[in-house]
Amino acid sequence: MILLQLAADGLLLGAVYALFSSGLTLIWGMMNVINFAHGDFVMLAMYVAFFAFTLLKIGPIFFVPLAAMALFGLGVLVYVALVRHVMRGPMLAQILSTFGLALFLRYAALWAFSANFVSLPDNLVGGVYQLGGIRLSASHLLAGGTALVLTLGMHLVLTRTDLGSRMLAVSEDRVAASLVGIRAERMQALAWGLGAAATGVAGGLIVLFFYVSPEVGNAFTLLAFVTVCLGGFGSVPGALIAGLLIGVIESFSAYWLGPATKDVVVFALFVVLLWVRPQGLLGRA
């Protein structure tokens, strides 16, 4: 029974990792830019949701889209004002720019919202489900389910729609795409916006069961990078599989080997896998 519960918890946790990483995958894959401010995007989305609930008294049905819209705006703004100018520069300038952005966002949040931990009422998305002895919380289920839907949706948009193929074309070869009349700038701004919006959805759902503080992004960031890299850069389904895998590995290794060593297992497996298969699980060689 405990094994089943562990597996279920691991899968749900993994779905949250996948959800958390989905926006990062898109931005990273489309533009080959590492967004070091990714965790802080999620933090902002969580605050948007939190204040929408406490000040405007609106529930998750409204505040999740609100967070997505707010983050879409932020993503486009960051692209236009910052990323656009550093994208074709050296990789180090890109790293510097999003690192500076991360510091700025995190400490602006500290300034505005103080360092205190806040959280939404526990019963906002109600209760605990029992499935033959396995207990699952509704908010985790909601987040996990959304992760699946969001990942699938993003995958379909990228592979099945005209917009998606234009975005992919820009990411493959910017110059060639411009030659056939695709407006590369606009596509990339859109990719940032969509990536950030997905992050917004993630933040809006994670806040249902997690605390918020200006530093909360730290808890997820490193694992998000590992998730994206393990899945293969830019591979949306890859990130989902990687997220689920990491969740389950963490869950079992925490139980058997002790929670302090669960990250050791994840990182060690990650390094070894990179050495053996550098392009990630589903990445293109």
Added chain:
Amino acid sequence: MSITRRGILAVPALAALPAMAEAAAPVRIGCIEPLTGNAGSAGQSIKQGITLVLDIINTPHPDLAPLPLAATSGLPRLGGAKVEVIWADNQGSPAVGQSDALRLITQDHVVALCGAYQSSITLTASAVAERYGIPFVAGESVAANLTQRGYKWFFRTTPYGPDFGKLYLDFLAYVAATGLAVGKIAIVHENTDYGTSVAGSITEAAKARGRTIAQTISYNANGTDVSPQVLALKNGKPDVVIFVSYTSDSILYMKTFHTLGYRPPIVIGDDSGFSDPAFPKAVGNLAQGALNRSAFVPGKPDSITYKINALFKQETGRDLDDTTARAMQGFFVLCDAINRAGATAPDAIRAALAATDLPASRLMTGYKGVKFDSSGQNTLAYSLVIQLQGAAYVPVWPLAEATAKLALPFKGWT
């Protein structure tokens, strides 16, 4: 530099108007706290608390009279000099804390230092104070090694690891006498210096009484999920679970208890996370009956502690927590010593600190007094056991100080 020089130039003027000029020179104390970073919320709260102490010392508060320096204005034996605090943010880094200490000593010319919340930073910052011969008063840091360094300028008012271990085991012995099982103890601790050192102290205290800890779980406080730990507890079926946790993880544990439907008979949270005002706010309805330790309880409406809590609440909108109260207590002790020294020379302050002998009646915390041994540790430091009942913690043990009845087993949620 410049301030000292100005002081020397001002000597002729001083001779003319001694009392006034002296009253005008404030006494500067440096406080190093984590105002940003992971522990930012604790550091900010400490800053608010010490700012309140400053007000109590610098302006007359006759209603708080038993507290040192409350009734008068400023430091009477220094001609009513006001106390001033220079704040420094340690950013959660031992190296930054050390820079802070050096800057406060050499540039701001503080006469003493206090801080620095994280034991690791208190360690490095007080090393600078030691080299410069400036007194350092630690009101919050609990790692045992701080007072094992043979330092001359280091004083600690707060109880530390071994005191907590003793408190919990005394308390559990009492609970056992009431007929509840306490044989199997599990310790769940976060794996940085705070959790590791306090867990170690509890384990040692248990060993000293011939008891063993049935289960020890060490985890990373920044983790995103604690279900495996809770499942491991559920499987081990301990009678008592002692958490040594920070805020975010304490909240996650209580939520996960609820999700997984697990109620250990006795839950003890060692201060820190369980004492963060965010804890009862976030999961109060899931953690009914959780026990905690505290050196501060508001007490009865006309007590000093109640009045201080009211002042704090007026400023910040929340109740005073244990960590902030211990930091405030340390600051009171330091200011009292500076006043008794009647001078701001470091030697005089150190001598006055070493001679400190405050009775419990003159403290805002529940210590049995403040009196330092040769290592600089307060030998009369003490805590109470409190329990979350409704929206707030109430003292339940020792019985002499209890205002509510101990309610066991742990109820959690309804």
Added chain:
Amino acid sequence: MRASLRRVLIAIAILLAIAPVLTQDAFYQRIAALVVLAAISASAWNVIGGYAGQVSFGHSVYFGIGGYAALLAFTKLGLPPIAGAPLGILASFVLSAIVGLPSFRLRGHYFSMATIAIAALAGLLVTNWGYAGGAIGLMGPATPRSPADLLFRSPLPYYAIFLVVLAILLVLTWWMERSRMGFYLRAIGSGERAAASLGVPIRRYKLYALFISGAFTALAGSLYAVMIGFIDPDSGFGILVSVNMVVMAALGGAGTLFGPLVGAIILVPLEETTNALLGGGGTGAAYVAYGVIIMLIARFSPGGLAQFLPRIAARKSPRAA
């Protein structure tokens, strides 16, 4: 060109040598010492990250090894902490050989991610390693037992020691720049496929670069532990330790001789003074300002500040990075 470069070099050297003597203020002297210490690790990072273009985000692993070697030598063997530095350097060679070779197959972001993960792994292992103090960390000597403990009240002696190490590293880098190795590394940095077609022994030279880079970073870690008197998993292996090296090098100009030093001269005082002026307010304003400045530099001077110092950048590296 060569002559004017030398003049700049000499000017900077003189400036650095006299800077702390100009001020009697211990706090400024400490900042000067921290600048040089940061410049050592950033310059060490520069050898592999700048010249060879292998952007490592895990150099804290070397820094931590150096720091722990110093304080383990003190706590376990009773030696002066600095005696642990050679052990740290030795360990850095072993680690470079074990970890470097398989990681060199990875390109671009994958290499960066692998290095992040390796450093995180090292930090976690040390956290769970009770012998080395675990999460609590290790303490240096509380009071000096002999002059060899290098415990000084004044920051000046530290400054002098750090400056000597930095000078050795810069001279070594300068010499490397002009040797075949420098040519090979720059070729690798500007494109491995092209470098391979030119017959550059890529993995061998990457490994050489990592040996030099790791050894000096480990030495910087030992010096840090000696000065601060404390190391724990976070201050040794934390990701911020790595990021600081990268940011400093990138800010000044990665792949240039003086870039990392310029970055350190700007960033360390900026951090220290913003914290001194704004930190007490507890609003995080220091970091907000810091973040904005970094973004502005990345936005308007993506090749690092070396772009603004044309004489230094006269032989701008081929990658302009």
